[in-house]
Amino acid sequence: MKHHNNLTDSQIHNPKGFAPARKRTVSTKNGQSIVEWVKANYTSTLTITPIADVAGNLHHQYLCIYNSYDETKYAVYFQIINTNVISTPAGYGGVIAVDVTNTGINSTAIEVGTALHGALDAHADFVSSKDSSGVVTVTGLTTASPALENGTGFGVSIADVEITNEVLHTDANGNIRFTPFSTILNNTGVNDKNYVHNQNVASATWVVTHNLGKNASVSVVDSAGTLVQGQVDYDSLNQVTLTFSGAFSGKAYFN
Secondary structure (H helix, E strand, O other): OOOHHHOOHHHOOOOOOOOOOOOOEEEEEOOOOOEEEEEOOEEEEEEEEOOOOOOOOOOOOEEEEEOHHHOOEEEEEEEOOOOOOOOOOOOOOEEEEEEOOOOOOOOOHHHHHHHHHHHHHOOOOOEEEEOOOOOEEEEEEEOOOOOEEEOOOOEEEEEEEEOOOEEEEEOOOOOEEEEEHHHHHHHHOOOOOOEEEEEEEEEEEEEEEOOOOOOOOEEEEEOOOOEEOOEEEEEEOOEEEEEEEEEEEEEEEEO
16 A cells, blocks of 8 residues: 555645645735635726627626625626515625616626726726726726626636735734735834935924824934934924024934
8 A cells, every 4th residue: 555655746636725826925814713725805896798688688697706806706786677676686795786777677798898897987896987888897896806707708817916925824813814014014014104304495393294094203414314313293293393593404314
């Protein structure tokens, strides 16, 4: 009998869930002790090409569309004959109604696309646009599973742009996730915001708007690069007034 440690690479099968897992994923055990495939992040542009209704055949047919990070799986369904609401299909988190009753049975592809665009763009989870032929484009999706047509006959395609420079870390729930490195730095304060004010006109009072959203620390130097002490008054989280004993020009560094 051959043991696993003696098998060649060609004889070793991939782990469970490997085939459907998206590229750039790692297998992890989450905070609930469940094995899952964690996806690296990406942004997506979804293109939907509608078709015309024929004798009401699109009525209550639907598309499967995910929002960012797959938080909700929506059944985006069409109301052609009436505005009756469908029940949420099994495995879905919600429904979005596309009301085409204004043009109704035998609506053209442009009319169907116009209604679809209106429904998606009005929803908080999506941003959409429509061209002159009725093709709907959904943008602003992040790490969303591909949309699928479910009996509509619509053309559905998705273009992904991979997000780079990410790190694996544990989130607030103890689960392992991919997050952009810059976000980690900003959230931990390592990559803190700063601002440099150039005071070109000599003055004993400098009013500076830095827009850092905090009571920033301030260092002031004159035009010769010499450190100057003065009074710092925090007018708000985004503005300070610097007062000195005499007028001079120079720079103020805010961190």
